[in-house]
Amino acid sequence: MITVEKLTKSFGSHRVLDAVDHRQERSESVVILGPSGCGKSTFLRCLNQLEVPDSGRITISDVTVDCARPVPREVQRQLRLRAGMVFQQFHLFPHLTALENILEAPVHVQGRPRAEVLDEARALLAQVGLSDRAGHRPSQLSGGQQQRVAIARALAMRPAVLLLDEPTSALDPELREEVRDVLRRLADDGLTMLLVTHDLQLARDVSDRIRFFHGGQVVEEGRPEAVLDNPQHPRTREFMGKTGGG
Amino acid sequence: MPERHPQTRTNQPLLRGLPTTASILLLLLLSLVRAQADLWSEVQSRGVLRWGDDAEGGAPYIYHPENDATRLVGFEVEFAEALAARLGVRDQFVQNNWDMLLPALRQGGNFDVVIAGMERTPENLAKADMSRPYFVFAQQLVVRSNNAAWQSISDLKGKPVGVLSASSSHRLLERLGGFDIRVYQDNVNYFRDLEVGRIDGVLTDTPIAQVNLAGNDRLRAAGAPFEPGYYAVAVPAGETNLLRRLDTAIEGLAADGTLERIYTKYGQWSATQEGLRTWQPPVEVVRRQRSGLREWRTFLPMLLRAAVTTVWVTCGGMILAVTLGLALAIVKQYAPAPLRWMAVAYIEVFRGTPLLLQIYFIYFGLAQQLGLKLSAGAAAVLALGLNYAATEAENYRAGLLSVPRGQMEAALALGMKQRVALRRVLLPQALRISLPSVTNDFIAMFKDSSIVSVIALVELTKEFQIRAIDTGDYLGLGLMTAGIYFAMSWTASLGARRIERMLHHDHR
Numbered sequence: 202m203i204t205v206e207k208l209t210k211s212f213g214s215h216r217v218l219d220a221v222d223h224r225q226e227r228s229e230s231v232v233i234l235g236p237s238g239c240g241k242s243t244f245l246r247c248l249n250q251l252e253v254p255d256s257g258r259i260t261i262s263d264v265t266v267d268c269a270r271p272v273p274r275e276v277q278r279q280l281r282l283r284a285g286m287v288f289q290q291f292h293l294f295p296h297l298t299a300l301e302n303i304l305e306a307p308v309h310v311q312g313r314p315r316a317e318v319l320d321e322a323r324a325l326l327a328q329v330g331l332s333d334r335a336g337h338r339p340s341q342l343s344g345g346q347q348q349r350v351a352i353a354r355a356l357a358m359r360p361a362v363l364l365l366d367e368p369t370s371a372l373d374p375e376l377r378e379e380v381r382d383v384l385r386r387l388a389d390d391g392l393t394m395l396l397v398t399h400d401l402q403l404a405r406d407v408s409d410r411i412r413f414f415h416g417g418q419v420v421e422e423g424r425p426e427a428v429l430d431n432p433q434h435p436r437t438r439e440f441m442g443k444t445g446g447g
Numbered sequence: 448m449p450e451r452h453p454q455t456r457t458n459q460p461l462l463r464g465l466p467t468t469a470s471i472l473l474l475l476l477l478s479l480v481r482a483q484a485d486l487w488s489e490v491q492s493r494g495v496l497r498w499g500d501d502a503e504g505g506a507p508y509i510y511h512p513e514n515d516a517t518r519l520v521g522f523e524v525e526f527a528e529a530l531a532a533r534l535g536v537r538d539q540f541v542q543n544n545w546d547m548l549l550p551a552l553r554q555g556g557n558f559d560v561v562i563a564g565m566e567r568t569p570e571n572l573a574k575a576d577m578s579r580p581y582f583v584f585a586q587q588l589v590v591r592s593n594n595a596a597w598q599s600i601s602d603l604k605g606k607p608v609g610v611l612s613a614s615s616s617h618r619l620l621e622r623l624g625g626f627d628i629r630v631y632q633d634n635v636n637y638f639r640d641l642e643v644g645r646i647d648g649v650l651t652d653t654p655i656a657q658v659n660l661a662g663n664d665r666l667r668a669a670g671a672p673f674e675p676g677y678y679a680v681a682v683p684a685g686e687t688n689l690l691r692r693l694d695t696a697i698e699g700l701a702a703d704g705t706l707e708r709i710y711t712k713y714g715q716w717s718a719t720q721e722g723l724r725t726w727q728p729p730v731e732v733v734r735r736q737r738s739g740l741r742e743w744r745t746f747l748p749m750l751l752r753a754a755v756t757t758v759w760v761t762c763g764g765m766i767l768a769v770t771l772g773l774a775l776a777i778v779k780q781y782a783p784a785p786l787r788w789m790a791v792a793y794i795e796v797f798r799g800t801p802l803l804l805q806i807y808f809i810y811f812g813l814a815q816q817l818g819l820k821l822s823a824g825a826a827a828v829l830a831l832g833l834n835y836a837a838t839e840a841e842n843y844r845a846g847l848l849s850v851p852r853g854q855m856e857a858a859l860a861l862g863m864k865q866r867v868a869l870r871r872v873l874l875p876q877a878l879r880i881s882l883p884s885v886t887n888d889f890i891a892m893f894k895d896s897s898i899v900s901v902i903a904l905v906e907l908t909k910e911f912q913i914r915a916i917d918t919g920d921y922l923g924l925g926l927m928t929a930g931i932y933f934a935m936s937w938t939a940s941l942g943a944r945r946i947e948r949m950l951h952h953d954h955r
């Protein structure tokens with residue numbers, strides 16, 4: 202479903218991603234862990250072309266881009282249509298209600314009839330437990346509720362994979378559980394997810410596999426129990442010790 | 448009464464700054480002293496008669512001869528010289544804005560008399576005393592030479608005719624009724640608009656027609672001069688001694704042929720000037736200080752009608768400004784290099800040059816050089832709109848820049864093209880942010896729109912000027928005009944605040 206070969210990205214002289222490979226099957230859910238500043242967000246943003254990588258190949262579903270050459274805008278867009286994105290800071294559209302946030306892209310990007318999308322959008326709101334908040338604006342929702350709307354908004358485009366960058370980090374601990382709950386169910390339903398997080402509980406709950414980033418490379422990877430409870434690489438061990446997940 | 452002042456903006460000494468208590472006392476003291484001394488004896492002991500006029504008046508009244516910007520000539524300059532000599536004193540010219548000559552004379556300005564083509568009319572007699580006439584003029588209709596049909600003013604009923612603002616020609620056309628009167632600020636530009644065909648005739652005083660028709664084969668005088676009027680020397684009210692001396696002196700200059708000699712030199716002598724020798728003052732002169740507030744039934748409708756012009760010029764200008772401004776902001780922010788530079792250049796040029804200059808350029812410049820003859824209304828809307836578009840573009844850009852980066856990223860991540868993201872996500876947020884600045888500019892434009900009066904468009908401020916010159920009541924009419932401006936901007940800001948609250952409410 203996702204294939205990344207030798208993805209490289211530098212900011213100035215600072216090489217953030219150093220020939221990173223990544224392979225992920227349909228319905229597989231992968232979590233990326235790693236210390237702050239190791240390039241996790243950059244990796245996700247490269248996948249949907251919000252950052253322009255220096256080189257490497259990215260394939261998501263049926264779209265492949267060769268990053269060594271300039272990527273036409275339309276190809277970028279096709280890639281983005283296959284990879285939904287959920288941001289740490291939600292980035293809901295503040296001038297639209299929760300329901301309108303979900304309708305926006307299906308109607309104005311895919312050009313689907315509003316009436317048809319409306320039922321689907323309501324179902325998505327129900328799925329994330331917010332049926333009663335359809336008419337609320339983002340400013341009238343809690344952080345957890347906003348993040349759940351953001352997940353529904355991404356899902357409304359029926360992406361092949363869902364990319365999530367620290368979906369619970371901006372939330373108070375008591376609000377995290379409601380987002381974890383939604384993501385657990387999505388994983389159970391077989392959604393292909395690639396998730397960056399510092400939330401080890403979330404990592405344990407939703408991942409089929411964990412990859413540990415360090416210094417722009419993957420230094421360890423394996424089943425969640427293996428990486429979380431019995432890390433091999435010294436960096437991973439140090440990280441688990443600090444985060445208190447061991 | 449030819450106002451011969453090109454584009455001078457009226458100063459209002461009453462409103463200019465707040466004088467300190469000390470200077471108020473000094474002024475009071477001075478006016479007491481002045482009231483007691485007789486102006487004639489003052490002139491005598493000084494040995495100088497100071498006369499007020501506006502050197503921008505132009506030929507044949509008062510002008511700089513070619514190649515000599517330091518000297519003044521003209522039939523009024525020579526008349527003043529002869530008059531002073533006859534009184535046994537020297538003469539001294541004092542420059543003053545034409546509009547404000549009589550008010551300044553009344554308030555004890557720095558001149559003793561006004562010699563400036565002031566017409567001996569009841570309106571002027573209400574503001575100052577006036578001597579016996581020193582010059583007879585009449586109304587002259589001027590049309591294009593290629594139009595043989597028009598012979599008298601009645602042939603131009605319903606057609607656009609240019610007059611000088613608040614002049615006797617202006618009043619005559621208003622009295623006759625049925626003309627499309629176009630009001631100008633000076634005696635030059637209506638001839639230009641007549642030549643290019645924006646108007647079909649000009650009604651003006653004979654001296655002005657005579658000078659401007661000389662050597663111009665595109666224009667001709669239509670029919671004989673009519674409606675004679677008299678220029679007289681204006682003296683502060685109550686200075687009967689000085690007035691009597693002036694009357695005697697003028698009578699003498701008429702009798703001994705001095706006036707004939709001067710006027711002949713400037714091509715102004717005609718049989719009608721013979722009337723100067725036999726002139727008798729009208730038996731009864733109605734002297735009435737007019738009050739705009741007391742006669743509000745007359746003046747309020749006039750001002751309101753002019754306010755309608757202000758409103759549509761402003762609204763039209765603003766509609767153009769907000770749409771063009773939006774396009775400029777988007778191009779400046781998102782378009783590729785050459786287009787972006789053009790938007791930047793546009794914004795800098797229109798923000799960096801005076802609006803007045805832009806109006807002249809659009810109305811006169813385009814007509815002369817490119818033959819693009821915009822109507823005054825279209826030129827006004829265009830000038831205001833083009834000018835404000837630059838400001839609005841910057842407002843919108845500030846709005847666009849203050850939308851968080853994540854909004855664009857979220858939109859792109861959903862597969863939106865940049866254009867869709869802009870329209871559906873960024874602009875709705877940016878417009879809300881810039882709305883307060885845009886409405887501020889809308890209100891500012893109500894006031895700035897008064898500048899379009901320079902292209903023969905009578906909006907509220909111009910109407911006020913015309914009526915204030917007629918009545919001399921700057922205060923009462925000024926209050927009414929200010930009230931109308933206030934009502935307009937108050938309504939506009941109420942509406943704006945309502946929209947803001949509405950948008951803010953569903954933004955939250």
Ligand SMILES: Nc1ncnc2c1ncn2[C@@H]1O[C@H](COP(=O)(O)OP(=O)(O)OP(=O)(O)O)[C@@H](O)[C@H]1O
Nearest residue numbers: 212213215217235236237238239240241242243244
């Ligand atoms: N636009 C940019 N310009 C320059 N440097 C950048 C930019 N974006 C990220 N970086 C740098 O790249 C490195 C990786 O950043 P990235 O955001 O991917 O880290 P991360 O692993 O997501 O960290 P965190 O866990 O704190 O979110 C950091 O050193 C960061 O300072």
Ligand SMILES: [Mg+2]
Nearest residue numbers: 241242243366
């Ligand atoms: Mg990050």
